[in-house]
Amino acid sequence: MQTQTRTRSGGRAARRALRSTTDSSMLPGIHNRIPTCEILSGSQIEKIDAASMDILENVGVIFRDEIALADWKRIGAKVVGERVYLDRALVRDLISTIPERFTYHARDPQKNIPFGGDRALFVPMTGAPYLRDLDDVRRNPTLDDLAMFHKLSHMLPALHSSAHHIVEPYDHAISQRHLRITYSSMKYSDKTFMGMTTSPRNAEDVIEMCRLLFGAQFLDDHAVVTGNCNGNSPLVWDETMLGAMRAFSRANQPVLCSPFVLGGANTPASVAASVAQLNAEALSALAYTQVIRRGAPAIYGHYLSTVSMKSGAPMAGTPEISLMNFMIGQMARHYGVPWRSSASLGGAKTFDAQAGYESATTLSSLMHAGANYIWHAAGWNEAGMHCSVAKFIVDAEQCAMAHRMSCGVNFDDFEDALSAVPDVGPGGHYLGHAHTQENFQSAFFMPEMFDNNAIEQWVAEGAVETPARALQHARKLLKEYQEPALEVSADEALRDYIAKREREIPAADELNQSY
Secondary structure, rough: OOOOOOOOOOOHHHHHHHOOOOOOOOOOEEOOOOOOOOOHHHHHHHHHHHHHHHHHHOOEEEEEEEHHHHHHOOOOOOOOEEEEEOOOOHHHHHHHOOOEEEEEEOOOOOOEEEEEEEEEEEEOOOOOOOOEEEOOOOOOOOHHHHHHHHHHHHHHOOOOOEEEEEEEOOOOHHHHHHHHHHHHHHOOOOOOOEEEOHHHHHHHHHHHHHHHHHHHHHHHOOOOEEEEEEEEEEEEEEEHHHHHHHHHHHHOEEEEEEEEEEOOOOOOOHHHHHHHHHHHHHHHHHHHHHOOOOOOOOEEEEEEEEEOOOOOOEOOOHHHHHHHHOOOOHHHHHHOOOOOEOOOOOOOOOOOOOHHHHHHHHHHHHHHOOOOOEEEEOOHHHHOOEEEHHHHHHHHHHEEEEEEHOOOOOOOOOHHHHHHHOOOOOOOOOOOOOHHHHHOOOOOOOOOOOOOHHHHHHOOOOOOOHHHHHHHHHHHHHHHHOOOOOHHHHHHHHHHHHHHHHHHHOOOOOOOOOO
């Protein structure tokens, strides 16, 4: 039977032009329709919960912070020195007031993100002391490099946030760095972003800058920025993180309560027991956010790695990490709180096969675990020691693919597509059929960073490998980038605030210091 054909408006020239135009429109927030991987039975969830509550009641958690200790005493918790013993009924009551869902509000309201439950977002990596730049050279970053990553975050559709210090800007004093980092996050992207929690005062600066950007009262009932507070496993929360937590929670801004887990080193050498300890640590911090402000948004967090028993080095992409993410997802849903994990982690020193395998394994497990705040989703390499521009680009495309998978199967054109079967008949092909012509761009995801052509064509086109192709794409995006201009009065207020605080904060003898 003869294949039917139909030409789209504009013909081949229009289609070529469409393919050559970069679409940087942000994808909607993730609405994850993939069934979650529930590896724990109901009785096993209860077993983990009981073990965690036993740790909180009988082992206790150290809070190295006088204000936090006074807060716990005020509401009746048992406090002995710096150790707080938390009754399970008290913990359950406190965490019950954490919102299960809320909305992240961006500078551009079209980029607001529903969050919690089956809603999620992708956030790039942060904290790299080195980068691999547009020439794939490993070096110390600058403020301009940070701006470059914020611009790429703005341009890459699957990234829903500009994060904060994707790389550490070494050309600015450590004590003042948080101000410039926050301004860069706000200036070069109109997506949601993260706020520095490197000290309580730094966190307060971030909150004040958010008030200048969004309006003094807006933060009271709108989430606009995310803070991260890392615990010191096993079972310690320090003054720096707790003070930053108070700054964010008092302002009704979400904070990630993140035990820093190196499985086998600061947790037991057991998957189930590690999760029980991590769960206790996370619950203690989540509960404290509600001591600070009842109803404040908070996110069950963790940084999760296992440790090589050969070298002591952290590992990524291992089966145990995937299993723990599945388990943590179940525990977070058991308590009715959103949760965070880390996506494209890896220990490779370059953007090689190891980097790809580790990152893909972790990202896939998170999508099936139902994570909400999917952090470190682009750029991470060398155990977080550097952010690779090339990997940043490819990771973001992997996020776009995961986003497509999370949408599930689309049956909207099922009948139209089936009608092509009798048109083509046995032995035919669908390439020229009208339905194919109408849907060829949207039916199947077509990665731009991977080459699927014949080897002869690949060689004829220069034998360009994935890292080089990604760097070419990064240059193209940066060339096409258009800054989403800040409102003039807000920009002036932010600049004035930065200038004022930089006059107040000592910077002498700090410039170019390393950590």
